[in-house]
Amino acid sequence: MTEPGLAEVVADLRRTGGKEACLRAAYGILAAKYHGGRLQTALRFWEIFYGLDRLWAKRGFMYCTNLNRLLRFLLLSSGLFQPEDIRERWTLLWFVSPHQYLSVRLEDGRWIDVDIWAETFGVPLGKHA
Numbered sequence: 001m002t003e004p005g006l007a008e009v010v011a012d013l014r015r016t017g018g019k020e021a022c023l024r025a026a027y028g029i030l031a032a033k034y035h036g037g038r039l040q041t042a043l044r045f046w047e048i049f050y051g052l053d054r055l056w057a058k059r060g061f062m063y064c065t066n067l068n069r070l071l072r073f074l075l076l077s078s079g080l081f082q083p084e085d086i087r088e089r090w091t092l093l094w095f096v097s098p099h100q101y102l103s104v105r106l107e108d109g110r111w112i113d114v115d116i117w118a119e120t121f122g123v124p125l126g127k128h129a
Contacts, residue, residue, distance in 0.1 A: 006056050006073070013078040019107045022081070026074045027116060027125050034062040036117035064100045064117035071102060071116060089113070093129055101128040 004012075009029060016022040048063055052073055055066050062070075068088065075081040085105040093099045101115035118129035 006052065006077075010074060010077040013074060014080070016078070016080075019080050019085075019105075022075065022078050023104055023106070023112070023114070024125065026071055026078075027114060029074075030067060030071060030116050031119045033059055034067055034116065035060065035120040036064065036067075037061045037120065062117070064115070067116045068100055068102050071114065075104065087111075089128070091128065099129055 009026075013022050013025055016025050044061065044063075048065060050058075050066065052070065055062065055070055072086055075086060076083065081104070087103040089101050089103050091099050091101070099117070101113060101118070103111045104114050105111050112126050113128040114125060115123055115128040118127075119125075121129065123129055
């Protein structure tokens with residue numbers, strides 16, 4: 001069985017019925033396919049320059065910024081989100097490493113933090129590293 005392409009995933013997300021369901025579905029898809037990592041962050045810097053298709057084709061480690069690019073693409077392409085519903089946020093990890101996560105606005109106006117990279121370390125949807 002082949003993995004669905006980006007267009008197929010977007011089509012499925014359009015049918016989720018609402019922002020929160022779409023976000024949870026996109027989060028689940030990306031968290032199952034990719035993970036964060038401490039050592040890889042220092043060793044695979046060239047991957048920050050990959051395009052969306054190349055990112056989608058890989059599995060395993062992914063930079064926080066690349067995960068967020070994919071998530072933003074999926075959410076906006078679903079037609080349920082507008083650019084103003086997605087905010088980039090930054091924090092420091094281990095006091096020295098810049099880390100990006102997203103804050104996403106749901107139907108009821110609530111903002112929820114989304115940090116797929118940190119899910120590897122037990123950080124759930126709604127929290128960030």
